[in-house]
Amino acid sequence: MLTVWGRATSSNVQAVMWTIAELGLDFERHDVGHAHGGNKTADYLAMNPNGLVPTVRDGDGAPMWESAAIVRYLAARYGDAAFWPRDPAVRVQLDMWAEWIKTSFVPVFTGQIFRPLMALAGSTPMQPGQVQAATDALKPLALRLDKRLGDGPYLGGAELSFADMIAGHLLYRYCTLDFDRAVTPSLDAYYARLSARPHYRDHVMVSYESLRTRP
Numbered sequence: 676m677l678t679v680w681g682r683a684t685s686s687n688v689q690a691v692m693w694t695i696a697e698l699g700l701d702f703e704r705h706d707v708g709h710a711h712g713g714n715k716t717a718d719y720l721a722m723n724p725n726g727l728v729p730t731v732r733d734g735d736g737a738p739m740w741e742s743a744a745i746v747r748y749l750a751a752r753y754g755d756a757a758f759w760p761r762d763p764a765v766r767v768q769l770d771m772w773a774e775w776i777k778t779s780f781v782p783v784f785t786g787q788i789f790r791p792l793m794a795l796a797g798s799t800p801m802q803p804g805q806v807q808a809a810t811d812a813l814k815p816l817a818l819r820l821d822k823r824l825g826d827g828p829y830l831g832g833a834e835l836s837f838a839d840m841i842a843g844h845l846l847y848r849y850c851t852l853d854f855d856r857a858v859t860p861s862l863d864a865y866y867a868r869l870s871a872r873p874h875y876r877d878h879v880m881v882s883y884e885s886l887r888t889r890p
């Protein structure tokens with residue numbers, strides 16, 4: 676049994692929860708973080724010194740944090756050869772995109788567009804032209820992902836994999852937030868494909884309106 680600490684509205688929790696659901700694993704989830712609090716207590720910090728969500732334990736195993744590390748653990752331990760290719764030469768071709776989305780796409784989209792437009796707690800007030808500059812910077816990245824997705828229905832090609840968990844969960848926010856996006860037919864088709872998956876709808880397509888601090 677997996678225990679997950681983290682609120683359903685956290686996108687990093689969503690990546691983990693979607694993975695758990697796609698793998699058909701038993702879990703219990705505790706609402707922690709943001710309005711729920713509970714992530715700065717001594718007990719929580721003993722599990723996760725960052726005081727962030729998610730934190731996960733598999734049975735009585737050691738606590739795990741960092742959502743992408745947790746997704747990789749679950750995929751390696753419980754996934755089949757399509758979800759977690761055993762050959763490192765095959766797996767790295769997927770993992771490149773998983774790393775890229777976290778290190779290239781997220782800082783621009785989440786850091787410079789989603790957080791300021793939603794005025795999330797802790798985000799700095801927007802400067803004139805800031806969001807336009809960020810949307811301009813994001814367009815070539817979205818086009819790069821679009822090109823990759825033209826090669827197959829999923830990031831790894833024919834079948835769903837751990838890389839889709841790490842990249843795909845971001846697309847609910849990317850595709851539903853009101854801002855100026857690049858024209859990306861393959862990316863849009865990928866998002867439509869993910870949206871048709873019941874586990875994606877249950878765990879990722881979760882309203883983020885409660886996070887907004889400004890209309």
Ligand SMILES: N[C@@H](CCC(=O)N[C@@H](CS)C(=O)NCC(=O)O)C(=O)O
Binds near residue numbers: 687709710714740742
């Ligand atoms: N790199 C970490 C980031 C974790 C993170 O920033 N979590 C956010 C929610 S998405 C958080 O804990 N925010 C504080 C809160 O919810 O109280 C991961 O991928 O797990």
